[in-house]
Amino acid sequence: MLFEIELEALRDQLDRIDEQICVLLEQRFEITDEVGRLKKSYDQPIDQLSREAQIKQNLTDKLEGYKHLNEILNLYELLFDMSKKSQKNV
Numbered sequence: 001m002l003f004e005i006e007l008e009a010l011r012d013q014l015d016r017i018d019e020q021i022c023v024l025l026e027q028r029f030e031i032t033d034e035v036g037r038l039k040k041s042y043d044q045p046i047d048q049l050s051r052e053a054q055i056k057q058n059l060t061d062k063l064e065g066y067k068h069l070n071e072i073l074n075l076y077e078l079l080f081d082m083s084k085k086s087q088k089n090v
């Protein structure tokens with residue numbers, strides 16, 4: 001019983017965090033789509049690998065000491081892939 005109570009409390013925390021993550025992710029995709037429209041109108045390539053490397057370096061600097069930095073960086077790889085896929089459809 002204690003297990004169920006503790007599990008539910010932790011899952012409630014996760015649900016609240018997920019809501020915030022989703023709001024921010026939606027905002028990020030809105031902006032990357034906007035970047036995609038800008039690139040399209042100026043006939044510029046979607047892929048900007050130097051910018052991706054810069055974002056990851058910024059994160060590595062800012063999140064120094066984070067236990068899950070590698071997981072966060074891996075998530076960013078996925079985000080870049082997703083935002084580039086979405087930019088192809090703007």
Ligand SMILES: O=C(O)C(=O)C[C@]1(C(=O)O)C=C[C@@H](O)C=C1
Pocket residue numbers: 032035036046047048049051052055079080083084
């Ligand atoms: O900064 C850009 O040029 C973007 O299109 C945004 C973004 C990103 O998701 O942050 C996406 C694709 C690029 O390769 C680099 C970065």
